[in-house]
Amino acid sequence: MNPSASPCPECGLPQVITEQGLSLIARCGGCGWMVATTNPNHPIMDRTPYALRARPGALASASAIARLAVALGIGVKRARELIAQDLPVAENVLALEVIRLHGVLAGAGLQVEITPAFRWPLDPRD
Numbered sequence: 001m002n003p004s005a006s007p008c009p010e011c012g013l014p015q016v017i018t019e020q021g022l023s024l025i026a027r028c029g030g031c032g033w034m035v036a037t038t039n040p041n042h043p044i045m046d047r048t049p050y051a052l053r054a055r056p057g058a059l060a061s062a063s064a065i066a067r068l069a070v071a072l073g074i075g076v077k078r079a080r081e082l083i084a085q086d087l088p089v090a091e092n093v094l095a096l097e098v099i100r101l102h103g104v105l106a107g108a109g110l111q112v113e114i115t116p117a118f119r120w121p122l123d124p125r126d
């Protein structure tokens with residue numbers, strides 16, 4: 001996987017990250033979303049590979065499995081494995097993708113665990 005091609009946080013299409021001098025520019029070819037920063041304290045500068053796990057939290061496990069399957073567009077059988085075995089739903093994802101996936105999963109009512117500890121705001125619109 002090309003680490004510079006993490007998906008757009010708005011539409012999920014691959015975005016292209018380019019360097020111009022000290023700036024990093026992330027641009028989405030799909031919806032035009034773009035961010036440019038020279039700030040090292042910005043999620044696009046974070047190259048940490050994260051893993052996400054989805055847990056039922058307050059949901060009944062059958063409900064969590066169904067919601068996970070819909071949220072990720074995967075089969076119920078796979079969703080059941082992920083929940084029952086506490087497997088990562090995503091691995092080696094970069095910060096912007098973590099934020100996008102967290103939004104999808106938390107929006108489905110699932111509890112999300114991110115490892116290692118995530119140091120960015122999970123809703124970039126906050």
Ligand SMILES: [Zn+2]
Pocket residue numbers: 008009010011012013028029030031032033
């Ligand atoms: Zn986009």
